[in-house]
Amino acid sequence: MDYFKGTEEYVLSKELRDNVNVSIALQRPLIVKGEPGTGKTLLAHSIAKGLGKKLIIWNIKSTTKAQEGLYLYDTVQRLNDSRFGDNDISDIKQYIKLGKLGEAFAAEDQLVLLIDEIDKADIEFPNDLLNEIDEMSFYIPETKETIKAKNRPIVIITSNSEKELPDPFLRRCIFHYIEFPEQELMEEIVNVHFPKIEKKLLREALKKFYWIREFDMLRKKPSTSELIDWLQALIIGGIDARDVEKEIPFLGTLLKKKEDVDIVEKSGKTHYAYNTSMRTRDVY
Amino acid sequence: MFINFFFNLKSRGVPVSLHEWITLHHALTMNLNDSSLTAFYNIARSILVKNEIFFDRYDLAFLDTFGGIETTDELLEEILAGLKKVKELHLTEEEKRQIEELNLDEVLRNFEEQLKQGHYKEHVGGNKAIGTGGRSTQGAWGYNPAGIRIGQGESRHKRAIQVAEKRTFRNYSSDITLDTRQMRVALSHLRSLLPIGSGEKLDLKKTIDETCRNAGEIELIWQTKEKKSSKVMLLMDVGGSMTPFAELVERLFSAAAGQISKFKHYYFHNCFYQDLWTDMERNQSIATMEMLKSEDSDYKVIIVGDAEMAPSELTWVNGAIDYWYHNDTPGVVWMQRIKDKFKDVIWVNPLPKRSWEYVHSIRMIRDIFPMFELTLDGLDEGVKYLMTGKCEIYGR
Numbered sequence: 001m002d003y004f005k006g007t008e009e010y011v012l013s014k015e016l017r018d019n020v021n022v023s024i025a026l027q028r029p030l031i032v033k034g035e036p037g038t039g040k041t042l043l044a045h046s047i048a049k050g051l052g053k054k055l056i057i058w059n060i061k062s063t064t065k066a067q068e069g070l071y072l073y074d075t076v077q078r079l080n081d082s083r084f085g086d087n088d089i090s091d092i093k094q095y096i097k098l099g100k101l102g103e104a105f106a107a108e109d110q111l112v113l114l115i116d117e118i119d120k121a122d123i124e125f126p127n128d129l130l131n132e133i134d135e136m137s138f139y140i141p142e143t144k145e146t147i148k149a150k151n152r153p154i155v156i157i158t159s160n161s162e163k164e165l166p167d168p169f170l171r172r173c174i175f176h177y178i179e180f181p182e183q184e185l186m187e188e189i190v191n192v193h194f195p196k197i198e199k200k201l202l203r204e205a206l207k208k209f210y211w212i213r214e215f216d217m218l219r220k221k222p223s224t225s226e227l228i229d230w231l232q233a234l235i236i237g238g239i240d241a242r243d244v245e246k247e248i249p250f251l252g253t254l255l256k257k258k259e260d261v262d263i264v265e266k267s268g269k270t271h272y273a274y275n276t277s278m279r280t281r282d283v284y
Numbered sequence: 285m286f287i288n289f290f291f292n293l294k295s296r297g298v299p300v301s302l303h304e305w306i307t308l309h310h311a312l313t314m315n316l317n318d319s320s321l322t323a324f325y326n327i328a329r330s331i332l333v334k335n336e337i338f339f340d341r342y343d344l345a346f347l348d349t350f351g352g353i354e355t356t357d358e359l360l361e362e363i364l365a366g367l368k369k370v371k372e373l374h375l376t377e378e379e380k381r382q383i384e385e386l387n388l389d390e391v392l393r394n395f396e397e398q399l400k401q402g403h404y405k406e407h408v409g410g411n412k413a414i415g416t417g418g419r420s421t422q423g424a425w426g427y428n429p430a431g432i433r434i435g436q437g438e439s440r441h442k443r444a445i446q447v448a449e450k451r452t453f454r455n456y457s458s459d460i461t462l463d464t465r466q467m468r469v470a471l472s473h474l475r476s477l478l479p480i481g482s483g484e485k486l487d488l489k490k491t492i493d494e495t496c497r498n499a500g501e502i503e504l505i506w507q508t509k510e511k512k513s514s515k516v517m518l519l520m521d522v523g524g525s526m527t528p529f530a531e532l533v534e535r536l537f538s539a540a541a542g543q544i545s546k547f548k549h550y551y552f553h554n555c556f557y558q559d560l561w562t563d564m565e566r567n568q569s570i571a572t573m574e575m576l577k578s579e580d581s582d583y584k585v586i587i588v589g590d591a592e593m594a595p596s597e598l599t600w601v602n603g604a605i606d607y608w609y610h611n612d613t614p615g616v617v618w619m620q621r622i623k624d625k626f627k628d629v630i631w632v633n634p635l636p637k638r639s640w641e642y643v644h645s646i647r648m649i650r651d652i653f654p655m656f657e658l659t660l661d662g663l664d665e666g667v668k669y670l671m672t673g674k675c676e677i678y679g680r
Contacts, residue, residue, distance in 0.1 A: 026316075170334035170335075172303075174331055175335075
């Protein structure tokens with residue numbers, strides 16, 4: 001059986017690694033939830049790479065229907081062909097186009113299927129896929145054919161919790177919530193991206209970064225990807241660690257909303273400044 | 285004793301099903317948890333709990349069930365910590381075979397003995413018995429050291445009980461914190477529950493017409509259906525006793541505005557009368573009567589306020605808290621008018637529910653509008669009520 005150990009470029013917690021392996025062993029889809037920018041999508045890429053398997057990505061949009069993932073019957077093409085007799089229109093098979101899920105089932109070898117941002121779609125979407133995900137097979141009435149997975153694909157599903165997923169769907173999955181990495185793990189992650197970063201700069205930058213994340217009132221807390229961008233900016237700008245200590249250069253790369261920038265700037269520029277943001281927990 | 289865990293979870297309100305419970309046993313028969321309680325804690329959570337808001341309750345149930353259990357986790361950890369120092373293990377075929385013959389219990393017993401006698405030193409390399417012990421445990425993870433980073437993440441590897449005791453997920457619990465994101469989730473129910481028309485549809489009649497006109501050349505005509513979306517109106521109390529909640533409520537606003545296409549908001553202070561303000565500073569206003577006449581009655585109205593005021597503000601003519609503001613009609617009548625005009629109205633209160641009974645004006649307002657707490661659960665219930673007319677507390 002396959003055992004996922006992580007890859008060089010993707011640092012993950014032990015819990016997540018265990019859960020990935022549980023989902024592979026039990027042959028159940030793994031739902032990954034977490035703050036934006038905690039590497040949910042990258043996980044699937046890493047699994048595919050780590051296990052040396054092909055990756056199929058199904059990006060979900062608000063208009064995506066479950067049927068699209070299985071197959072599409074191109075009736076318009078068939079209608080067109082019927083007028084000119086280009087193709088043999090009695091052969092319906094050539095007008096059936098497999099969707100991403102169908103593709104994953106039909107593949108010879110086991111592969112990794114990423115269903116990205118499943119919560120974007122209609123609330124009924126996951127329910128429509130229940131049986132297909134359970135059985136890993138579906139029936140095409142037009143050709144009287146059943147597509148059945150020869151090797152059950154490793155299914156990774158990401159969700160931003162824009163919508164709650166239906167319970168029957170969740171029951172069939174393994175769930176993992178990616179916590180925001182603590183400083184220690186974050187240093188590891190940064191080291192993967194910038195192996196040569198100056199230790200002192202990294203330390204100061206992380207100190208500032210976690211300080212900013214402490215603010216409860218932020219509309220959008222900076223995430224890992226913003227930190228990486230910010231460090232990139234600091235390195236290219238040749239900013240010294242001492243300058244980071246004194247102020248926050250390129251604050252715009254960390255905070256994307258004007259209100260957020262105001263909050264952080266208002267509360268003073270030093271690390272020791274009083275965090276003036278209101279803590280909702282203490283209100284009552 | 286194990287099934288207790290299941291009932292413990294249930295009694296704490298974690299929605300666990302038998303389906304998931306059996307899945308967990310599948311995982312255990314495959315020994316996916318490597319006989320460790322910490323791994324069990326994590327794996328059971330991933331299988332049984334499907335929402336991070338229940339993690340805290342899971343922790344409590346776990347503590348309840350497994351609180352007093354002694355584990356060998358620490359022993360394993362010490363072995364692993366020692367092994368960390370050994371950079372690479374080169375095993376001969378002979379040694380590999382020996383390792384396979386060892387059984388884990390024996391090794392652990394051996395290790396414990398050595399530990400008692402004080403043989404165990406940090407440097408494992410030179411200590412033969414423990415070295416093999418380590419290697420054999422490592423065997424469970426595969427003994428090819430090139431393939432595995434020994435001890436990666438082990439420093440963060442804590443005992444399950446300790447992890448559960450820390451209760452790191454307390455803040456995810458749905459009855460405590462509310463941040464913009466969580467509110468957006470609650471509010472998104474408004475959007476998701478509405479029927480949304482399918483984007484494109486083949487207009488058969490027009491297609492046939494066009495095709496005929498084209499002398500048989502097929503011309504497909506698509507019609508786009510208009511998407512229905514929810515209309516939401518927020519009325520918000522600002523100033524006075526609401527000041528501490530101003531920021532909290534403002535978040536609610538910013539979350540709502542991004543979700544809903546038709547979104548109106550007005551402000552009032554304590555109670556609304558003939559004017560509603562359109563800005564937070566209460567400088568610009570519109571007439572309430574005008575608003576009632578011009579707006580569609582299918583708006584879902586959410587009123588946010590602490591509903592804490594003198595009863596006279598509700599019942600008296602000229603009872604408004606602002607002395608210079610004269611109202612010919614008592615506030616309670618205006619409230620009734622809003623209720624009559626709009627089919628779905630809820631009142632969301634940032635004060636904790638336990639205090640509601642003690643405030644007279646809250647009781648009066650609860651007679652008019654269904655009231656919900658400004659927490660994730662409360663919002664969820666409220667939105668459910670708006671959409672379906674039913675929820676656990678109120679029914680229409």
